[in-house]
Each structure stands twice: as C-alpha cells, then as structure tokens.
Amino acid sequence: MKNSKCPFCWLVFLVLIGCRPGNDPQSRLEKPNILLLIADDLGYGDLGCYGGASATPNLDQLAADGLLFTGFYAAAPNCSPSRAGLMTGISPAKLGMYNYRPPNHPIHLRDSVVTIAEVLKKEGYQTAHIGKWHLGCLPQDSALQHPQPRDQGFDYSFGTENNAQPSHLNPVNFVRNGERLGVQEGYSCRILAEEAMQWLTNERQQENPFFLYLAFHEPHRKVASPPELVAKYGEYPPADAEYLANIENLDRAVGKLLDFMRAQGLLKNTLILFSSDNGSYRQASNGELRAVKSYLYEGGIRVPGIIYWEGLSQKGATISEPAGFVDIMPTICDLLDTSPPDGQDGTSLMPLLQGEPLERENPLYWFFYRTSPEIALRKGNHVVLGKDSDTIPRTHRFSAADMSYIKSMSLADYELYDLSKDTGQINNIFDKHPKGTAYERMIDNKLREIQEEGYFWRQLPKAEGVKKVKTEWVKY
DSSP, rough: TTOOSSSTTHHHHHHHHTTTOSHHHHHHHSSEEEEEESSOOOOOOOGGGOOOOSSOOHHHHHHTTSSEEEEEOOOSOOOOOHHHHHHHHHHHHTOOOOOOTHHHHHHOOOOOOOOOHHHHHHTTOOEEEEEOOSSOOSSTTTTTTTOOOGGTOOOOOOOESSSSSSBBOOSOOOETTTEEEEEEEHHHHHHHHHHHHHIIIIOOOOOOOEEEEEEETTSSSSSOHHHHHHHTTTHOOOOOOOHHHHHHHHHHHHHHHHHHHHTTTGGGGGGEEEEESOOOOGGGGTTTOOOOOTTHHHHHEEEEEEETTTTOSSSSSEEEEEEEGGGGHHHHHTTTEEEEEEOOOOOOOOOHHTTTOOOSSEEEEEOOOSSSSSSEEEEETTTEEEOOOOOOOOOOSSSSHHHHHHHHHHHHEEEEEETTOTOOOOOOOTTTTTTHHHHHHHHHHHHHHHHHHSOOEEEEOTTTOOSSSOEEEEEO
C-alpha cells in the first residue's frame, strides 16, 4: 500500500476485509461497495453524536460503530464548489467552481475533469447518483450543453439540479436519467432512500461492486418536516422545531436504508461516509464554531464526518486529525491500489482507517471570494486566513466582474488561530506568533497558485445584430 510503512500491512488488511486487487469477476465481487451520504447545509453541531438537539440514533450508531471525525471539512462553504471538490479531490477554485451554480448559468463541472464515478467505473463498479446534483444543469439544456451525470461516470441518476422545490414535501422538480418527473409524493429524504433501495434491488448487478452517491436535500431551506416530529420539539420556537425535526427525519431515512442494506448483507463490505456539503445557515447548528455557511471561518466549512466500515482496525474512535472532502478521491484510489487523477489536493485517509498516523503532504485550504476572509489554510492545529483590502461588492450570482476580481485580488490582512485552544476563533494570534511571516507567505503562495492554475471564465460578446444568443464562457 502506498501510504503504509509495512510492506505486508496492505495484504493483511485486504485479507481481513476480503478485498483483493484484481480485475477477474471474483475479485470484483470482493472490492468494497462505496456509499457517500451527503446532507445539505447540515451544521457541525446538528447530530446527536456531535452534541446536537435532534434525535439522530441511526447516525449516532454509525459513528459508534465507525470513526467520528472532529476536524472534518467540506471543500467549500457552499454547495456547488464543495460537491465539485468531493467528486474530484481537487480544490474547486482550480476547477473554476468559485460559487454555487445559479439557474440558467454557464458555470459547471467540466466534462474533462475526472470524477470518483469515472474512476470506479474503470474498476468494474456500477454507479448511481441519487439526490441533489448542482454541478451543472439537470436535465440537459440545449443552450448550455452541460455534461450530465451519465457523462461523468454515473450509470443511473435520480434527483434534482439544485434544491427540492417547492420544499422537501412533495417536490416537483425530480429528474430520472434525463427525463423530468411529476410530483414525487412524500418527504425528499424518504423519497431518496426509497429510490436507493429500489436501485439496489432492481438495477444493481450483483456481480459488480457498487458506488452510490446519495445527496440529500435536508436540511437546506425551504424546510418541511413531518408534523408528528415537529411536535417532539415543541419547547423550541416553531422555525427551530421544524429544523430539528427535519434532521431527525433525515436520520430516519438513513436508518431505513441502512436496515435494508444490513438485511441484504450489503453492509459487510460497504465503506460509508456521512457528511455535509458545508456548515449550517443557523449559527446554533454550528456549535461553538465561528460564523455560518458561505464563510471560511470554521462554522462555514467544518462539518460532521463519519466513516463506517466493518474492516476498520478500530471502531468507535474519535479522530481529531484534519480531513475532508478532497481526501475522498485519493482514499478510494489508495483502497483500490490505483493511481488517482492528476492535480489532487487531498491525501489518502487509509492510514487513519488502519489506526496509523497520517502524513499530509499538502495542507487543506479553501477559497471563496464572496465573503471575507477570502482564503483559509490549515496547517496542523493552526488555521491562517487572508483578507483582501478591496471593498468592491461581490455578486451573489457569479459574473464576469467577479472573475476579474479573482484574477487581480491580493491579500492585505491576515488572521491566525490555534484551533487546539481556540475552536471559536476568538483570539487572532497572527501578530504574536513567531511563524506569522511563514504563514503569510504560505497563504500568499496558495492564492497565486489558484490564480495561475484555476479555470477562469469570460463571457463572449453577442454577435452583431443578434438579439438572442446562448451565453458562452471560455477559459481566459
């Protein structure tokens, strides 16, 4: 194994979990199934196992039987870029995913970028996307021509382009394999869990391992929760009760899926990750962390992280080592003993899954131009943040002006926090820390790297005399 100091560890580990490399039909059966469970806007402190007020017994048990990460990070503080980082192992800023993707907007995850699903298809996996997509238009738009899930490695797709509309209850905007559907009765999380069980029962080819990317809509607004669950939280204000019930409803949907998989014997060889695409929009949901969704302080990017696998060397452990979305691609590639795609920003977490120390070559970092600070980087227990002095308003909807700003910005102010002592990021120690200059240089270099390597878009002018043309963006 590439990250193991012992040449026999990988072989021993494979024997223990029944997963031997190879391309023959028998070895394909023994490769682990992979299930990614991603919530939408779930805060670091929302689950019961993280001290939250919602009843989440199923996810709490998953953590008790697996690993609970206290320093797990999304790839960005909002949805589209974070999901791009998860699917590729690459910083979303380098991919050109600087912001969430508004409706009818040209920004998207380009087809040339390799996803986890594409890697796993080559390894003999059957792949399915169920839930929120938000990496491009869904279904196909004749003007935008964005790649669809099937173009990026998924054999099967059921879900929405963005949020469930008009709310989680009886959504009307679901698409299955490119075809629009009518009203889907019930709550979104339960609809997705039922679809996943249907796919595992009727679509899955049992001779192949599977990769299931299940991206829930809960608890993103507009929230809708079963009244009987809302009543359980009657001591809270109505909006809070609805939110807390929403998380319990999500937990019940996850529990139903896990019970089904357990009954089918599928949990015995399935690696499961549960997390959230960014922090919550509710400060209370982020615990003692500073700020909320869309900010690069911990409340915007630190999220729940649970990994379950029957082959774990330790169960019920709490992992404080920083880890995150960009680490999932290299971890999967390491597990399957295959080379990850070029340009990876993450590090394989296989050492942590084996109870060994993790040596991270490249620090975790985040870039988000719409709020300030605009860039953050974590090194050990320290996180350094950089602010641009420019006070020009940034648009909520990504525009050509935003692109120009990103290309020309520079950092003028810095913050440094020791997260081992100051999780709430109250005490800025940048001016007092002996390595302040080194941290400044480190984050300045990272910004230059983004500006040099990032995919930049510009809007092409309309042809003379043409009133309506499709909006096209190309790389600078």
